[in-house]
Amino acid sequence: MKKYNLAILVDNKPGVLTHVSGLISRRAFNIESISAGYTEETDVTRINIEVSVEDKHELEQVINQLSKLIDIIKIVNLGEVDSIVRELVLLKVRANRETLKDIRNIVDVFRGKIVDISPENVVIEITGSQGKIEAICEMMAQFEIIEIARTGTIAISRGPVPVKNM
Amino acid sequence: MLMNGAQAILESLRREEVDIVFGYPGGAVLDLYDAVYQAKFPHILTRHEQGAVHAADGYARATGKVGVCFATSGPGATNLITGIATANMDSIPMVCITGQVGNPYIGKDSFQEADIVGITTPITKHNYLVKKVEQLPRVIKEAFFIARTGRPGPVVIDIAKDVFSTQFEYEYPKTVNLRGYSGEFTGKEEEIVAAVEAIKNAKRPLFFIGGGLTLSGQSRLFREVVKMSGIPVITSLMGLGCVPSSDEGFLGMVGMHGSYAANMAVQQCDLLITLGARFDDRVTGKLSAFAPNAKIVHFEVDKAEINKNVPVEYPVFGDLRWSMPIFLNLMIRSCDNYEKQIQEWREHVIAMNKEHPFAYNHEANTILPQQLIETVSKLVDDDTIVVTDVGQHQMWAAQFFNSRKPRQFLTSGGLGTMGYGLPAAMGAKLAKPEHKVVVFTGDGSVMMNIQELATMADNNIDVKIVLLHNSVLGMVYQWQKLFYGHRFSNTIMDTKVDFVKLAEAMGIKGVRIQGLDGFEANLQAALEGEGATLIDVILPPNEDVLPMVAPGAQLDNMVLGE
Numbered sequence: 001m002k003k004y005n006l007a008i009l010v011d012n013k014p015g016v017l018t019h020v021s022g023l024i025s026r027r028a029f030n031i032e033s034i035s036a037g038y039t040e041e042t043d044v045t046r047i048n049i050e051v052s053v054e055d056k057h058e059l060e061q062v063i064n065q066l067s068k069l070i071d072i073i074k075i076v077n078l079g080e081v082d083s084i085v086r087e088l089v090l091l092k093v094r095a096n097r098e099t100l101k102d103i104r105n106i107v108d109v110f111r112g113k114i115v116d117i118s119p120e121n122v123v124i125e126i127t128g129s130q131g132k133i134e135a136i137c138e139m140m141a142q143f144e145i146i147e148i149a150r151t152g153t154i155a156i157s158r159g160p161v162p163v164k165n166m
Numbered sequence: 167m168l169m170n171g172a173q174a175i176l177e178s179l180r181r182e183e184v185d186i187v188f189g190y191p192g193g194a195v196l197d198l199y200d201a202v203y204q205a206k207f208p209h210i211l212t213r214h215e216q217g218a219v220h221a222a223d224g225y226a227r228a229t230g231k232v233g234v235c236f237a238t239s240g241p242g243a244t245n246l247i248t249g250i251a252t253a254n255m256d257s258i259p260m261v262c263i264t265g266q267v268g269n270p271y272i273g274k275d276s277f278q279e280a281d282i283v284g285i286t287t288p289i290t291k292h293n294y295l296v297k298k299v300e301q302l303p304r305v306i307k308e309a310f311f312i313a314r315t316g317r318p319g320p321v322v323i324d325i326a327k328d329v330f331s332t333q334f335e336y337e338y339p340k341t342v343n344l345r346g347y348s349g350e351f352t353g354k355e356e357e358i359v360a361a362v363e364a365i366k367n368a369k370r371p372l373f374f375i376g377g378g379l380t381l382s383g384q385s386r387l388f389r390e391v392v393k394m395s396g397i398p399v400i401t402s403l404m405g406l407g408c409v410p411s412s413d414e415g416f417l418g419m420v421g422m423h424g425s426y427a428a429n430m431a432v433q434q435c436d437l438l439i440t441l442g443a444r445f446d447d448r449v450t451g452k453l454s455a456f457a458p459n460a461k462i463v464h465f466e467v468d469k470a471e472i473n474k475n476v477p478v479e480y481p482v483f484g485d486l487r488w489s490m491p492i493f494l495n496l497m498i499r500s501c502d503n504y505e506k507q508i509q510e511w512r513e514h515v516i517a518m519n520k521e522h523p524f525a526y527n528h529e530a531n532t533i534l535p536q537q538l539i540e541t542v543s544k545l546v547d548d549d550t551i552v553v554t555d556v557g558q559h560q561m562w563a564a565q566f567f568n569s570r571k572p573r574q575f576l577t578s579g580g581l582g583t584m585g586y587g588l589p590a591a592m593g594a595k596l597a598k599p600e601h602k603v604v605v606f607t608g609d610g611s612v613m614m615n616i617q618e619l620a621t622m623a624d625n626n627i628d629v630k631i632v633l634l635h636n637s638v639l640g641m642v643y644q645w646q647k648l649f650y651g652h653r654f655s656n657t658i659m660d661t662k663v664d665f666v667k668l669a670e671a672m673g674i675k676g677v678r679i680q681g682l683d684g685f686e687a688n689l690q691a692a693l694e695g696e697g698a699t700l701i702d703v704i705l706p707p708n709e710d711v712l713p714m715v716a717p718g719a720q721l722d723n724m725v726l727g728e
Contacts, residue, residue: 011345015283015295022287057473064470070292070312073346 001052003032004059004079005155007163008047011071019069020047029062033152044073048154076163078155085155089133091124094144103143110136121146171299172201172330175263178306181338184234186210186225186596188218192238193278194265197330210596210625213617215242217589219249220615223258224593227576228551230383232259232313233593239265240278243324244285248583250320251289255580256404257381259318261309268327269297282324291319299332304339311342315349316485317468318381351467353484355492361463361480362496368437370511371397374420377404377579378442378467382486385572387494388441395497396505398515400428402443403579407569415512417519421449422715423561426522429721431515432457439463442486445475446580455720465489524565531682535559535634535705539566542604542632545690550602551576551594555587555611558640561711563606585614591629592622604630604693609659610639622698623673629698633665636705644710669700680704
């Protein structure tokens with residue numbers, strides 16, 4: 001299975017997410033993550049999907065089927081262009097006076113931030129690629145990860161051309 | 167113009183040239199039905215919402231126009247589901263208007279509330295929930311545009327109850343402005359050039375046509391290509407009628423119950439030129455062994471269909487309304503004397519077809535189903551519209567009825583919906599009152615929407631119902647015979663129902679035909695009589711639909727019968 005990041009521009013209308021998720025379920029596509037948010041245009045929402053597919057042929061099916069949805073304006077496979085891929089993660093990790101210093105050092109190495117602290121735990125905010133996130137999760141496991149919240153990946157192309165003009 | 171939501175809907179329907187609506191009233195659409203009453207809008211009250219949606223579908227298939235139906239919220243709308251899915255699978259243009267509970271009640275599990283946008287999302291081309299009356303004109307305009315353009319399909323408009331009664335300043339938009347959907351599907355001419363080049367170099371070319379050819383209205387031009395090139399033609403169930411069954415180069419339907427010649431031709435051809443078909447599993451049989459010697463040309467309006475099931479060497483993306491005239495021109499210009507080039511192949515497939523036509527064994531004094539359909543086919547005129555239900559009789563109708571024109575053979579192909587026949591036939595008859603409408607149904611299928619006999623009677627809808635009464639759920643029975651060791655689980659219907667009396671009780675004529683004595687004369691009299699008639703034809707239970715390609719087998723591996 002290979003993973004691809006798709007940027008999908010949709011009309012900001014009610015029912016759009018139902019249509020997109022309904023199609024993914026009906027066609028039995030595998031998605032790793034999905035997120036959505038407003039864009040620079042008030043009436044356009046951007047949905048970021050990371051799909052898991054067997055081959056190029058299946059990826060083509062995903063894109064062509066999604067393109068048929070009336071409220072989808074544009075789909076771009078960001079895996080095809082040079083792009084930056086990020087995910088935001090909030091990690092709640094067990095901590096005490098003895099372990100705090102070690103945790104802080106690791107967080108610094110990964111260029112993360114400690115955004116909340118209590119006598120029993122810290123909350124770490126970290127962004128990065130999936131590899132980086134997996135690495136920090138592995139490092140934090142020794143202190144006990146209490147909870148993880150992840151946004152799913154979002155991606156943007158390098159250079160001045162936006163997805164809508166691709 | 168100041169009006170309320172309900173009046174705005176009817177005014178918009180008029181502007182979309184809707185001349186009839188099928189529906190069933192209820193709490194959430196009281197205001198809509200009040201407007202129907204006041205405007206005297208043409209409306210057929212069916213006896214079940216499923217009847218309304220199939221009738222709208224039959225209307226759409228017979229005409230190519232958008233079929234329209236109304237239903238109330240909750241159970242009214244959920245009763246449409248089977249019909250919407252049926253239309254969606256066969257790409258039938260339809261607009262379904264459903265009432266939703268009032269705005270303040272949405273999401274509260276209110277009386278007769280169901281999430282229709284959620285439920286219909288996977289079975290519609292598009293759908294809407296309208297919560298503000300100001301949105302109505304735009305939404306209706308878009309819905310009709312979406313339903314009829316490109317690859318057609320059903321659109322659902324779910325409308326909150328209070329929207330119907332809210333007054334507003336009505337103005338119907340002149341244009342549609344959808345950023346993600348232009349409704350235009352023109353492709354690249356190079357792709358057609360490449361396809362024609364491939365045809366020029368082929369030795370054993372074969373046309374494979376599907377429902378897309380019917381829907382695009384391009385069968386006249388297609389017949390010209392067939393005539394000038396001599397390329398033999400096979401069809402899917404949905405393409406029947408685009409080429410008359412009597413054409414010499416027409417080899418009939420392909421697939422599970424396709425003709426010997428059609429299936430063999432697929433396996434032997436070196437170029438399969440496909441127009442508006444989607445390589446359904448009932449067509450291809452074992453996918454990896456489908457058309458093993460052929461490269462595939464695929465004319466297709468829906469990009470997602472290209473390479474979906476079979477790999478395509480020569481895709482021609484675009485609406486046939488765009489590609490067909492160009493294709494015909496290029497063929498005329500570049501395929502001079504083509505018939506000579508493929509003469510041997512053409513003669514070979516025609517010979518196969520003559521040697522192995524659809525056939526059956528005649529029996530003394532027993533009417534056989536194939537014979538019944540053949541006889542009806544002979545008795546009716548060329549303009550007759552045939553509607554089928556689903557099962558054995560549907561396949562026999564596909565095999566033995568001589569379809570002569572597009573939009574003449576209406577059947578639920580993709581979804582295979584039992585119960586489709588009666589209501590769809592009503593829709594077809596109301597759409598084309600000057601045409602005779604015959605529905606072939608079975609004693610299983612007919613009971614699934616039997617209530618519509620009352621609609622026929624009360625509205626004088628003259629449909630001739632030919633009931634193939636074999637006292638079994640024949641298709642499942644056949645599979646149980648072939649693949650389940652004759653264990654006939656729940657398929658024997660030795661019913662006590664008297665269909666003639668049932669027809670009469672509902673207010674239409676009933677006739678029973680049994681045995682060959684006077685068979686044809688009685689059948690003719692019943693078909694030519696005035697008014698809706700149910701013709702209960704008693705048949706033996708044991709006939710199989712043949713040829714048959716077992717599920718998952720390859721097309722040249724057919725059970726032929728004696």
